[in-house]
Amino acid sequence: MSHLDPEVAALLAMGEPASDADRRHLDACADCRAEVDSFSRAVLAGRASGAGEPLLTPPDRVWESIRSELSLSDVASDADAAEASVASSPGTRSHVASRRRRVSRRPVFFVLAGAAVAVVAIFAGVWASGGIVPKADIISEARLDGLPGWSGAAGEALLERIDGHDRVVIDLTASVPDDGYREVWLLTADASDLVSLGTLDGSTGTFDVPDAVDMSRFTVVDISQETTDGDPGHSGDSIVRGTLSAP
Ligand SMILES: [Zn+2]
Incomplete structure (x- = not known):
């Protein structure tokens, strides 16, 4: 079963009307209902003055969608392949697999963030040394x-x-x-x-x-x-x- 796109879940949480297909999927899928609910709470927290509601960690699939946007290859391929077969079976084991995958991807995110910082630093250095700005x-x-x-x-x-x-x-x-x-x-x-x-x-x-x-x-x-x-x-x-x- 293919789940709602995270973008769709986010739009629904912000009050956009659901299509019939999305509505049927939400009725049948507890995971996607939970995701829309968690986005809704984030939206409420964002609209409130900032006190009270804790900030929420986005669901795993948000990160997956970011990763596919960036066309990143599957880094933890072996472990993921094994977990993907577990995840395809219904029930609590898929929750375990999803949690483990989240843990395994976090270091990848920090590596990417580190690389982005390095690229920015290199550009700043070239800029400061007059490599891009014409020199007088x-x-x-x-x-x-x-x-x-x-x-x-x-x-x-x-x-x-x-x-x-x-x-x-x-x-x-x-x-x-x-x-x-x-x-x-x-x-x-x-x-x-x-x-x-x-x-x-x-x-x-x-x-x-x-x-x-x-x-x-x-x-x-x-x-x-x-x-x-x-x-x-x-x-x-x-x-x-x-x-x-x-x-
Ligand atoms: Zn779903």
Whole structure:
């Protein structure tokens, strides 16, 4: 006799209507009634505030269904084959066999859980060592010095290449006014040309360099104090400035 799928038993326990065939099987099969009952108690325990009802161990066949989902081969084959023939005979002996099989499978579960933990650990290690995340190469760096009027201001800029694209990483130490904002610029060495990378929120930031910008020309990093005057150009009030060079 083939029993109810554990999924079906779980759905019935949650109040789904039973099909005629399932209803006939439940009337005839004490094992499946017991399984639905145990799921029902678990559902009640789950819906209650958590006090009172103990948590229940899922029936053996739930594990069997998980195992077949995972296409695992029968590990304890010899012992199981012997027990399966015992289990096919009705009565109390099948309960004994089922209990013994549960015991014999528990170590397999722990082996699988251990393997899963090991796989996660390996992926985490590869991730942390930069094996999956693209690695940023430092192309050049600049010490940023405070300009007159900004004594004590200092900073650092790194030009990085990651995945074929350049980006500038900024770290600024300066006491700045509450009003206005800070803007990061790339300048040519003679300051005849400049390009804005964006506004610096707080003291650190990372700015993508547009691919059209020739970094062999724009070698100076500049951070300016800007006012909200609607003028998109450089205010002329530089806080720090420095020239990029190979690290
Ligand atoms: Zn059954």
